[in-house]
Amino acid sequence: MEDKPASGTVAAAGEPLAPYDNRTWLSGAAFPIDGLESLLLLLIAVGAAALLFGIFLAFYGHDPLAVYRTLYLGAFGTRFSLETTLTQAAPLLLTALCTLIPARVGLLVIGAEGAVVLGGIGAVLAGVALGSAPAVLGTVLTIAAGALAGGLWIGAAGALKHFRGVNETISTLLLNYIAIALLNHLVSGPIRDFSQTLKAQSWSIPQAFMIGNIPGWSVHSGLVIGLVVCLALHLLLRHTTIGFGMDVLGGNRRAAQMIGLPIGRLILLACFLGGAAAGLAGAIEIVAVHGAASESLVVGLGYTGILVAFLARQNALVVILVALLLGGISASGGLLQRRFDTPHAATTVLEGLIFLCVLASSAFAGRLLSRPRAS
Amino acid sequence: MTGTFDLGWWGVALAIVAGAIRVSTPYLLVSLGETLTEKSGRVNLGLEGTLVLGAMSAFATCYLMGSPWLGMLAAGVAGAALGLLHAAICNLPRVNDIAVGIALFIFGIGLAFFLGKPFIEPRAAMLPSLPLGNWSDNPAIRSAFAISPVFFIGIALAVSLEWGLKNTRWGLVLRMAGESADATRAIGLSVDRIRTLATMAGGSLAGFGGGFLSLYYPGNWNEGLSSGQGLMAIALVIFARWSPLRCFYASLLFGGASAIGPAVQTVGITEGYYLFYAAPYVLTLGLLIYSSSRTRTLAGAPSELSISR
Numbered sequence: 001m002e003d004k005p006a007s008g009t010v011a012a013a014g015e016p017l018a019p020y021d022n023r024t025w026l027s028g029a030a031f032p033i034d035g036l037e038s039l040l041l042l043l044i045a046v047g048a049a050a051l052l053f054g055i056f057l058a059f060y061g062h063d064p065l066a067v068y069r070t071l072y073l074g075a076f077g078t079r080f081s082l083e084t085t086l087t088q089a090a091p092l093l094l095t096a097l098c099t100l101i102p103a104r105v106g107l108l109v110i111g112a113e114g115a116v117v118l119g120g121i122g123a124v125l126a127g128v129a130l131g132s133a134p135a136v137l138g139t140v141l142t143i144a145a146g147a148l149a150g151g152l153w154i155g156a157a158g159a160l161k162h163f164r165g166v167n168e169t170i171s172t173l174l175l176n177y178i179a180i181a182l183l184n185h186l187v188s189g190p191i192r193d194f195s196q197t198l199k200a201q202s203w204s205i206p207q208a209f210m211i212g213n214i215p216g217w218s219v220h221s222g223l224v225i226g227l228v229v230c231l232a233l234h235l236l237l238r239h240t241t242i243g244f245g246m247d248v249l250g251g252n253r254r255a256a257q258m259i260g261l262p263i264g265r266l267i268l269l270a271c272f273l274g275g276a277a278a279g280l281a282g283a284i285e286i287v288a289v290h291g292a293a294s295e296s297l298v299v300g301l302g303y304t305g306i307l308v309a310f311l312a313r314q315n316a317l318v319v320i321l322v323a324l325l326l327g328g329i330s331a332s333g334g335l336l337q338r339r340f341d342t343p344h345a346a347t348t349v350l351e352g353l354i355f356l357c358v359l360a361s362s363a364f365a366g367r368l369l370s371r372p373r374a375s
Numbered sequence: 376m377t378g379t380f381d382l383g384w385w386g387v388a389l390a391i392v393a394g395a396i397r398v399s400t401p402y403l404l405v406s407l408g409e410t411l412t413e414k415s416g417r418v419n420l421g422l423e424g425t426l427v428l429g430a431m432s433a434f435a436t437c438y439l440m441g442s443p444w445l446g447m448l449a450a451g452v453a454g455a456a457l458g459l460l461h462a463a464i465c466n467l468p469r470v471n472d473i474a475v476g477i478a479l480f481i482f483g484i485g486l487a488f489f490l491g492k493p494f495i496e497p498r499a500a501m502l503p504s505l506p507l508g509n510w511s512d513n514p515a516i517r518s519a520f521a522i523s524p525v526f527f528i529g530i531a532l533a534v535s536l537e538w539g540l541k542n543t544r545w546g547l548v549l550r551m552a553g554e555s556a557d558a559t560r561a562i563g564l565s566v567d568r569i570r571t572l573a574t575m576a577g578g579s580l581a582g583f584g585g586g587f588l589s590l591y592y593p594g595n596w597n598e599g600l601s602s603g604q605g606l607m608a609i610a611l612v613i614f615a616r617w618s619p620l621r622c623f624y625a626s627l628l629f630g631g632a633s634a635i636g637p638a639v640q641t642v643g644i645t646e647g648y649y650l651f652y653a654a655p656y657v658l659t660l661g662l663l664i665y666s667s668s669r670t671r672t673l674a675g676a677p678s679e680l681s682i683s684r
Contacts, residue, residue: 108473165669167613169420169473174610174660177603181653188649306477345488352424352482356464359475363467 037368038313045361046325049353056349062340070339074332081331086219089327091116091285093226095305096312096319097233097277098154102168103314104237105270106250111157111172112278113302114179115150119282120290120297121183122149124191127205127286135208142209143225143283150279151272153179158271162264168271180298187294201294211288222284227320229277234316246270278302304330307355326351386515387638393519394634395627396526397592401426401584403529403626405608407536408580410619412458413612414540415573416553416566416679417465420476422581423605424483425457429585431491434596438499446499447525447586454582455575457483462571473681480605494596502591523591525583529623532580536619549573553677581605610659616666616675629655 054064075085098112126145130138157175160166184200186192191202214221237243249256249266256263282297290296308326312318333347405422412419419425429450437446461479465472505527508520540546552559552569559566584604589596611629615621636651666673 108471110477160664160667163669164664164667166663166667170610170613171660171663173606174656174663177607177656178653178660181649181656184649184652185647303477303481307481310474343489343492345485345492348481348485349489350485352478352485355478355481356460356475359470359478360464360467363470365469 037365038315040368041361041365042311042313042358045357046354048361049350049357052353052357053350057342057346060342062342067336067340067342070336071329071332074335075328081335083217083219084331085324085328086217086223087327088331089323090220090223090226091281091301092305092308092323092327093223093230093319094277094281094284095301096308096323097229097305097316098150098274098302099306099309100312100314100316100319101233101237101246101274101277102154102158102267102270103309104243104246104250105267106253107158107161107267107270108169109154109157109172109271109274110169110306111154111175111275111302112281112305113298113300114172114176115153115275115278116282116285116302117179117183117297118153118275119146119150119279120286120293121186121202121282122146122279123283123286124202124205124293127209128191128203130209131206138206138209139211139287142205142287143280146283146286147276147280150282151276154275154278155268155272157275158268161271162267176302183293183297184295191293193292196292199294201290201292204292205286207291209287210291211284220284220288222288225280225284226323229280230316230320233273233277237316242266242269278305281305304351307351310355311358384642387642389515389519390638391631391634394638395631396522397630398633399626399630400523400526400529400592401587401604402608402611402629403533403623404525404584404587405581405605406611406615406622406626407529407532407619408454408577408584409608409612410577410615410617410622411536411549411580412570412574412577413617413680414553414677415549415570416556416677417462417472417570417574418476418609418681419458419461419479419574419577420473420606420609421457421461421479421483422476422577422608423601423603424480424487425454425578425581426585426588426605427601428457428483428487429454429582430589430600431487431494431585431596432582433586434499434589435491435494437590438494438497441500443500443502443590446590447502447583450582450586451579452582454578454580454585456578457582458575458578459571461578462567462574465574466567466571471681488598491596491598495598498595499590501594502587504591523587525587525591529626533619533623540619550677553679556679581608584608607655607659610656610663613673613676614659614662616673617677618675628658632658 050068054068057064057067074081076082095112095116098115099109102109123142123146127138127142130141133141153175154172157168157171160171161168187200187202193201193203211221213219214224237246245256245261246266248259249261249263253263281301285297286293304326308319308322311322329347329350333344336342336346337344405426409419409422432453433446433450436449437443440446457479461475464470464475502523502525504521504523506517506521508517511517540550548559548564548569552564552566556566559569585601588600588604593600607629611625612622615625632654633652635654636648639651640648
């Protein structure tokens, strides 16, 4: 960060301005990189990670090529594995947005894990309260309640950032732990279903509110919701004035202030939308998979979502591809474990390596295809 | 309470004190490490991964070699290695330290679970403790005051770091790198090198913290060993406003807060048990809200730090 411009402290539009660095590294606006270079960099980084992971595997006496073949088979090789991959990818599409949307206004939010939990709790409460509502209406309201809960949760972090200057990375990190404690508290007593003796879980939502599979596939239709939301957000971020305003704000806060953008509203909106996406992921886990809230909501969907957002370089369309890749990696974990007797964490090591290599590769953005510009 | 005497509510207080001492040690070590790193101008958000890898390395080494102190050494080396990795990537231009930390968090945990799988079942030798409660014949008091020497090493570290940051050349150079990279460069020192060393030192301290978890309390190795102490320690550093000595007080406070839940459970209070787990996090968030401001950075924050801008 040595070559960053000095942080601005001048109040331009009569509004006090917190010391704030222009986080162009985050929104990707600092260096106009073309799509081809972006793709090349991603491929090189993933290739480097695969190479390192291969060396690691060889060191532990496994044949890397055989492992990668199994990885492919377990992720995309058969219809069954493809269905597993799609099911794993569905929540990642949404949790990635929780990091992606705030990143466009220059905030680094890592609270998707907590927003998923809040979304799950919100969905269960709404679903149980709406007990006798007609099925479709009940489903819609249940899902909406989850999204609203997640949106308010991360929106609160955005408000703390805007009104009090509380660092959003730290506050969302803390909110994750508070959300998990809240979930554990609720399912251990206040909303616990005491007829379930095997594990602590909440009351169940009415069976009529559950959503089924995509016709002809054993993949729940939450995947479709995720895809639609990703596409809609891509349109919002790239083709509307709101999205443009967010990009200006993420690129240069002072410029945003000069041209009179509603900075506070944009920050709150970005955080709310991000949280709502993660809350939606939690609600879908409830209405499509679990039917009730429990520890099963806390399985790292949010943390993997951060990885997806960074791999996609904060682009909502690319998120779809990357979520498939990471969904595939986690889907093939089981097969890998059975075939080679590797620990389940092998896929986590691979994910970590990919993340590290992608971050390192961003140092070369803008230098790969074009000649270095005079600065 | 296994005491011959029923201590009642005094037992609760005793359990909180004993818990504070036991639970605070990893907090203390990790937060001291993070303070060092942040004082140099970088944030390492991956210390949770470092902590878990440290715990695994310590336990595995101790199991294979039979010496818990050798295990602690291994934890320190593993932590420094992850610190070096963090620093090496952050030294590249235009790479964000917070994002690298999150990546390292995933990588460290994956590596620890991968390499540590064979060591989940066995038992290994534990670190010894100092029997400071022997003046009493009450076994509850005796067990509460059997304190690990690592706790005292942590206190000594906190005091010497507090002094060293202010009064030694090293401390001055470290703080200068954290306050102004340009000034540091101007007198001919390498900012990247200072930050690399600080991140490695921070990583090894976090590794020791992990070693304490697996070799003393709770004293085993499994995948649920850490309950986020590495992440908490980052919040704790802000809570302590980047002062090693205040890190010690804050660790005790956090340790005590985490011990309230289990302690009140011993006298039969189970209502809201899980809410007590949230106590340290709510406390930190409350303090952050209280002490932050729109127009200035937190008091004591190194100005090169990305989270304080």
